[in-house]
Amino acid sequence: MASLGLHYPQSIGALGQLAIVCGLVAVAWLLYSLSTQTDISKIKGIYEIPNAWPIVGHLLQLGEDHATVCEKWWRQHKHSVFQIRLGNTRAVVVNNFEDCKKMLVGRQSAVIDRPKLYTFHGVISSTQGFTIGSSPWDDSCKNKRKAAGTTLGRPAMKGYYPMFDLETYCVVRDLAKDSKGGTEYLNIRPYLQRYALNTTLTLCYGIRMDSVWDDMLREVLEVGSAISLLRSASENYQDYIPILRYLPNNEKTQRSKSLRDRRDKYLNELLDKVREMIQHNTDKPCVSAAILKDEETKLSGVEVSSICLSLVSGGFETIPGTLTSCIGSLSTKEGQVFQDRAYDDIKRHYPNIEDAWTKSLEVEEVPYVNAIVKEAGRYYTVSAMSLPRKAYTDIEWEGSTIPKGTMILINAQAGNHEVEHFGPDAATFNPERWLESTEPAREVPSTGLQHLSFGAGSRACSGQYIASRLLYTALIRLICSYKIVASEEEPPNTDYVDYNQFKSALVAIPRDFKVKLIPREPETLDKCLNLASERTKDAYA
Numbered sequence: 146m147a148s149l150g151l152h153y154p155q156s157i158g159a160l161g162q163l164a165i166v167c168g169l170v171a172v173a174w175l176l177y178s179l180s181t182q183t184d185i186s187k188i189k190g191i192y193e194i195p196n197a198w199p200i201v202g203h204l205l206q207l208g209e210d211h212a213t214v215c216e217k218w219w220r221q222h223k224h225s226v227f228q229i230r231l232g233n234t235r236a237v238v239v240n241n242f243e244d245c246k247k248m249l250v251g252r253q254s255a256v257i258d259r260p261k262l263y264t265f266h267g268v269i270s271s272t273q274g275f276t277i278g279s280s281p282w283d284d285s286c287k288n289k290r291k292a293a294g295t296t297l298g299r300p301a302m303k304g305y306y307p308m309f310d311l312e313t314y315c316v317v318r319d320l321a322k323d324s325k326g327g328t329e330y331l332n333i334r335p336y337l338q339r340y341a342l343n344t345t346l347t348l349c350y351g352i353r354m355d356s357v358w359d360d361m362l363r364e365v366l367e368v369g370s371a372i373s374l375l376r377s378a379s380e381n382y383q384d385y386i387p388i389l390r391y392l393p394n395n396e397k398t399q400r401s402k403s404l405r406d407r408r409d410k411y412l413n414e415l416l417d418k419v420r421e422m423i424q425h426n427t428d429k430p431c432v433s434a435a436i437l438k439d440e441e442t443k444l445s446g447v448e449v450s451s452i453c454l455s456l457v458s459g460g461f462e463t464i465p466g467t468l469t470s471c472i473g474s475l476s477t478k479e480g481q482v483f484q485d486r487a488y489d490d491i492k493r494h495y496p497n498i499e500d501a502w503t504k505s506l507e508v509e510e511v512p513y514v515n516a517i518v519k520e521a522g523r524y525y526t527v528s529a530m531s532l533p534r535k536a537y538t539d540i541e542w543e544g545s546t547i548p549k550g551t552m553i554l555i556n557a558q559a560g561n562h563e564v565e566h567f568g569p570d571a572a573t574f575n576p577e578r579w580l581e582s583t584e585p586a587r588e589v590p591s592t593g594l595q596h597l598s599f600g601a602g603s604r605a606c607s608g609q610y611i612a613s614r615l616l617y618t619a620l621i622r623l624i625c626s627y628k629i630v631a632s633e634e635e636p637p638n639t640d641y642v643d644y645n646q647f648k649s650a651l652v653a654i655p656r657d658f659k660v661k662l663i664p665r666e667p668e669t670l671d672k673c674l675n676l677a678s679e680r681t682k683d684a685y686a
């Protein structure tokens with residue numbers, strides 16, 4: 146007993162120590178499990194990128210440029226489709242062209258949904274509703290997509306010829322004035338921003354702004370770009386790491402609220418202007434007037450705002466981003482050869498350049514310019530990771546099941562530059578890849594999906610027809626009017642990744658550069674400008 150008496154406390158101590166160790170292991174295991182838990186459990190049969198960290202998952206490794214890092218992982222791990230962890234959210238990333246097509250088109254009903262994110266949906270969109278591109282798939286989204294489809298579909302284009310005429314005329318007119326007959330170097334992006342924004346403001350509200358430096362125009366662009374930055378994962382860790390939302394003085398939430406208020410202010414001002422015009426019978430045909438006047442409409446006020454917001458935000462950065470970068474490539478020494486060939490092809494179709502100006506509003510029939518439009522879309526993938534999708538139902542994927550609710554990310558930049566699909570020069574800007582002959586230029590017959598920049602399938606870009614017409618008309622008129630030459634001091638960056646100054650933004654913002662615009666035929670240019678001025682003088686006065 147004495148020995149028992151002696152050893153008893155000691156054996157309690159050993160057991161106690163064991164219990165403490167077990168307790169610590171259990172707590173550590175619990176903490177580890179909690180910190181690596183995701184909304185969807187690890188998907189069997191889909192490769193997972195190794196070395197995810199607790200809490201943040203792969204967020205830090207992804208850095209700012211998700212598209213480039215994911216492309217590197219695809220090549221390094223030899224899996225085009227893999228899973229990653231964005232904090233507490235599991236996502237499947239698709240990289241090569243064929244797999245992106247298979248996911249977006251082959252599984253289109255299963256990937257028709259969009260995820261909801263804390264900052265964008267919960268804070269920024271709490272007043273004007275979600276844009277179509279960020280709406281989960283439900284009846285309201287269906288109605289909004291239908292209304293946008295009517296405004297942006299092919300049959301509607303005819304009604305927009307006067308608008309295309311006026312806006313492209315204003316671009317060429319102001320460039321002619323500001324470049325002082327081709328002697329000054331200019332940054333063309335502001336002119337193209339006004340072009341895109343005026344187009345969508347006219348469609349939505351029947352309102353346009355004549356000055357490139359108009360206060361409201363600059364406010365819409367500034368707020369829109371800042372919101373686009375707030376939509377990316379690398380700018381918004383709080384979307385994926387919920388604890389960050391509760392930090393005192395949460396700077397992201399405050400910034401989001403302030404941007405939301407600024408956006409509400411100009412959107413309400415625009416709608417008030419339309420109401421006023423309706424009262425005075427001076428309203429122009431546009432989405433909001435049509436809906437405001439139609440009491441039978443099935444759309445709510447928030448849905449009307451959301452449609453207008455979708456069109457404005459859908460076009461104001463994508464069009465100038467693509468067009469500015471394309472002009473950058475055309476202005477280089479190699480690009481000037483493409484410009485000259487395009488000019489020859491335009492003249493082959495329209496020996497009289499005035500006809501090129503008017504016909505460009507109606508048909509896209511100059512093969513060389515069509516080839517430039519396609520190459521601009523492919524090469525400068527302005528929405529590098531497209532817009533995120535969410536599995537609406539379970540997705541069968543090569544023997545595995547991607548569960549309903551999983552975030553699906555399409556790496557459009559990687560697919561658009563895949564050597565196996567586009568050939569060894571995939572990383573070069575070359576419009577002639579879309580031509581089967583150059584003299585005379587003849588397009589390769591279309592065989593379905595050409596590139597991934599507009600997405601594909603049932604949630605593809607609603608604005609792709611109008612986008613293509615906007616790019617085509619502007620290019621025809623600019624190429625007819627000027628030889629575009631890059632500045633040697635401030636040349637364009639034509640690298641398909643590095644041309645973008647904010648890699649974390651949802652839509653690329655090209656780095657600034659300057660070009661000289663040398664009139665090709667000054668007398669013809671004057672004549673075309675005078676005719677366009679006469680034709681458009683009453684449009685949207």
Ligand code: HEM
Pocket residue numbers: 249277278279280290293297345455456457459460463464467527528531532533597598599600601602603604605606607608609611612
């Ligand atoms: C070069 C120009 C453009 C590019 C590269 C572009 C790109 C995209 C992409 C990648 C998507 C997501 C597609 C997907 O998930 O599969 C999208 C959606 C959308 N785009 Fe565009 N876009 C452009 C111009 C426009 C314009 C001019 C408008 C409207 C005036 C517009 C309106 C929309 C809308 C409403 C959606 C949402 C579709 C939905 O979620 O159902 N886009 N766009």
